[in-house]
Amino acid sequence: MSGKKLLDHRLVVVLGKGGVGRTTLAAALAVAAARAGRRACVVEIGEGGALPQKLGLPARGSSLRRGMHGVDVWTLTVEECLDAFGRRKLRLPSFAATVLRNRLVTTFVDAVPGLHDLLLLGRIESLLSQPRGGDPRYDVIVLDAPATGHGITMLQAAETMTEVTRTGPFFELALAIQKMVADRGRTAIAIGTLAEELPVSETLELLGLLAEDGFSAHTVIANRIEHPPVPDPAAVPLVLETLAKVADGAGLAELTAAATERAARQAEALDMLRRAFASATGPDVVTAPRADRDTLLAVSDALAGLA
Amino acid sequence: MTKVALCCGVGGTGKTTLSAALALSFARAGERVVVVTIDPARRLADALGVEALDNEPRAVDIGGPGTLHALMLDRKATWDEVVRRHASPGTAERLLANRYYRALSTRLSGSHEYMAVEKLHDLVGEGRWDRVVVDTPPTEHAIDFFRAPERVRAILDRSMLRILVDPGSSISGVAARAALAILHRVAGEGVMGDLRDFFTLVGAMSSGFRERAAQVAAVLGSSATRTWLVTDADAPDRDDLLGFLEELRSRRMTFAGFFVNRLQAVPTGPFPAERDLLAADPGIAGWTEIVAELAALPIRARDRAAAQRQATTAFVREAGGAPAWLVPELPGGVRTIDGLSALAAHLPPRPAAEGPTA
Numbered sequence: 001m002s003g004k005k006l007l008d009h010r011l012v013v014v015l016g017k018g019g020v021g022r023t024t025l026a027a028a029l030a031v032a033a034a035r036a037g038r039r040a041c042v043v044e045i046g047e048g049g050a051l052p053q054k055l056g057l058p059a060r061g062s063s064l065r066r067g068m069h070g071v072d073v074w075t076l077t078v079e080e081c082l083d084a085f086g087r088r089k090l091r092l093p094s095f096a097a098t099v100l101r102n103r104l105v106t107t108f109v110d111a112v113p114g115l116h117d118l119l120l121l122g123r124i125e126s127l128l129s130q131p132r133g134g135d136p137r138y139d140v141i142v143l144d145a146p147a148t149g150h151g152i153t154m155l156q157a158a159e160t161m162t163e164v165t166r167t168g169p170f171f172e173l174a175l176a177i178q179k180m181v182a183d184r185g186r187t188a189i190a191i192g193t194l195a196e197e198l199p200v201s202e203t204l205e206l207l208g209l210l211a212e213d214g215f216s217a218h219t220v221i222a223n224r225i226e227h228p229p230v231p232d233p234a235a236v237p238l239v240l241e242t243l244a245k246v247a248d249g250a251g252l253a254e255l256t257a258a259a260t261e262r263a264a265r266q267a268e269a270l271d272m273l274r275r276a277f278a279s280a281t282g283p284d285v286v287t288a289p290r291a292d293r294d295t296l297l298a299v300s301d302a303l304a305g306l307a
Numbered sequence: 308m309t310k311v312a313l314c315c316g317v318g319g320t321g322k323t324t325l326s327a328a329l330a331l332s333f334a335r336a337g338e339r340v341v342v343v344t345i346d347p348a349r350r351l352a353d354a355l356g357v358e359a360l361d362n363e364p365r366a367v368d369i370g371g372p373g374t375l376h377a378l379m380l381d382r383k384a385t386w387d388e389v390v391r392r393h394a395s396p397g398t399a400e401r402l403l404a405n406r407y408y409r410a411l412s413t414r415l416s417g418s419h420e421y422m423a424v425e426k427l428h429d430l431v432g433e434g435r436w437d438r439v440v441v442d443t444p445p446t447e448h449a450i451d452f453f454r455a456p457e458r459v460r461a462i463l464d465r466s467m468l469r470i471l472v473d474p475g476s477s478i479s480g481v482a483a484r485a486a487l488a489i490l491h492r493v494a495g496e497g498v499m500g501d502l503r504d505f506f507t508l509v510g511a512m513s514s515g516f517r518e519r520a521a522q523v524a525a526v527l528g529s530s531a532t533r534t535w536l537v538t539d540a541d542a543p544d545r546d547d548l549l550g551f552l553e554e555l556r557s558r559r560m561t562f563a564g565f566f567v568n569r570l571q572a573v574p575t576g577p578f579p580a581e582r583d584l585l586a587a588d589p590g591i592a593g594w595t596e597i598v599a600e601l602a603a604l605p606i607r608a609r610d611r612a613a614a615q616r617q618a619t620t621a622f623v624r625e626a627g628g629a630p631a632w633l634v635p636e637l638p639g640g641v642r643t644i645d646g647l648s649a650l651a652a653h654l655p656p657r658p659a660a661e662g663p664t665a
Binding site for chain 2: 092108111246259
């Protein structure tokens, strides 16, 4: 992907299946942006996720908190977003807030497909486009999208809504969201994956699904990359031979062989990914290391080039 | 009586593969087993040796003594089956064509979980299985599997939404009236119109839904249903575990234990001293750096294995000493039925590994 860097976009949506370290990547992207001098915010959907802890905060707390490295952590809930929508778009009076928590309303919100996601994206859109007194303003918002269905249903929410209705405030909200997520100058999609055969083929599938809806990914981040213990593959047999001759070397030879094989499998999977994006229009592929400690900083260092 | 095995857990723990391995394990022990998979990777179908998985059970060749069938949950097809079963033919056709229904059946959050439970209920009712193994949809939190179906049922329950779409009906309470007025303003007539049509049609079926919901709850709460939590050995989530156990308790469901996936072996030494390695330089460029890398390997492997075991021990303690089946990481993943067998060797009906503290 040519042109703007990933973190030069106002909104970066991080997609990816569960287990690829998506939340770590989202947090590390926000940290990389903050370390490059940007006002950065990372958004999690729903309470009780792992994001706040990654930025040195308790798991639960107020919806907006300042985490490590000056990154703001925003925990969005559907209730809060509906409330904000009512106040902002409909200029509902203050009593409406309690009404919006009425069980009738929450069931209704559950019942309209795509509405949850739309309200959440609507809140993000309002943070980006209409700064007003009280609301902090950011250069970039990183969204840790839900894992379910790769998070793609979230991007499809606007389209889902326009299938359900063609009039009314929700329809107008859907149009605004559609405009935001389709604007490649403002919104970029990053996909987190692992350098293994299965996650890579799932990432390629996800890119296909995105393309069907007119989206494209800006960057694919392959996470938890391990480097081979012996840099030159041609030297491995000689190293193993040497270990066999050293006292107590057998166990280490085994570990060396296994680590070499793991790194080789990862390299192969990365190759598969890069080959698929050989054309100039494909996403960039970057890697983030597997780190035993200080994971967030190690990953954010690896992603510094995106800011 | 058909037994039920639920494999719960957050996304990314390898739940789908372990569900298939668990089903294989019971089938190899002589049972007639069907496994409901959710969005399996193409490779799992390959490993099972079936051409493709769809909404009907497909036989997997395991060479006996039991049998194994596998299916992949098709959310839309399952919704349509439910509608056809509960509605008169005329109503069913109109419902299937309703715009709101189409969006609901494919995109409503929670409908995947709801349909998994519906499918489970169907399979239990068929009477031809000794055991149904269910791989639950990937969720942010393990408890979503139990909560989501109830949210969907609340939507289908006419007492709730008919009030919303029919302003003429009697509403008690100022708050509800105010809520309704605001909803009409927020949603606009388009949404309300489609919802009104939808709930008029669903109204005729909803006693069927309620009855079925009660039956499904009975299946899940039955002593024949056992629930396992699949966790990733590297990234166990304590808050999620506690929420999950609490949810099971409140439903009087049995927690059968953990499948701790991708456990690393503890490296067994002894390992060579660094100076012996340095002295053994075979003339490779950068040998000093290579030795530093090599010497770090056992330490890293030990640290990781120790952290995994520590986390597992803490989990077992939190769950009041629940059994844990420890499943090692297979290098390169599962590609064949033999790969699944290798995992199955660590799963029930074999007894749980000894407590990880032992």
